[in-house]
Amino acid sequence: MSNLEQFKIDLKGLSEGDNVFDFDLSDPYFEAIQAPAVKRGRVHSSLTIRRTGDVFYLDFHTDGFVIVPCDLCLEDMEQPIESDDHLVAKFGDDYSEDDDLVTVREDNAILDVSWFIYEFIELSIPLRHVHAPGKCDPAMMKILQEHSAARSGDEDTEPVDSRWAALKKIKDKN
Known part of the structure; x- marks a missing residue:
């Protein structure tokens, strides 16, 4: 079982400037996150957080592959994915998510990025995914x-x- 604690980032503990985090995601991550659409895969996600005062600019780069069913033959297939995504986080009274802005309670200051990474992975999967010609069951x-x-x-x-x-x-x- 994957430990999702590594995805909880203490924003107050970050230094000014760039802070880099690397996450290697595999089947235990997808099980732990209880992913609805993707159950398996191998994905690398790199997160750069630029702190400027109490504003945090999060840049995610995610690439690898996930296992999804082929739309034609229903057999599992590797679907390559790659995405670059951006969020902004700031401190506030209550936690909230509004488009690309995340407000984190200042008294807690912990931002869990595990679900954001999963959403970026799922959004990078093409609507139609089929095996290469001749590779279907x-x-x-x-x-x-x-x-x-x-x-x-x-x-x-x-x-x-x-x-x-x-x-x-x-x-x-x-």
Whole structure:
């Protein structure tokens, strides 16, 4: 199990200027964060926090890969990810998140970046993720092909819906 304590940063303890943190994330991190969409992967996240008085500029660079199901064959696949993200943190009376601004209680001054990093990872995953051509599970692709052919109404078979036949007549006239 990953220790998420390493992601809790004491903002008051940071020196003026740049402070750099490196995080290597693997399966235990995704388990500990109870990630809803990503359960496995290997990702490196580098965080630079520039302190200017009581304002903190957080720059994240995240790269690596996560394991997600292929949209075609449903088999697991490695999806490369890379992102650069930015947040600003400041002290205030209550903790709040508003767009790219995080307000941290001054009496606590601890900022947990574990969930922010996960959100950046999830947002960097493309909407469509499929294996490279020829890498999908052949058995699943055969089943998919059979169902796709039956649904589209092959030339040798009767269309599933009579409206398709009417549309085919219109198409053939043109």
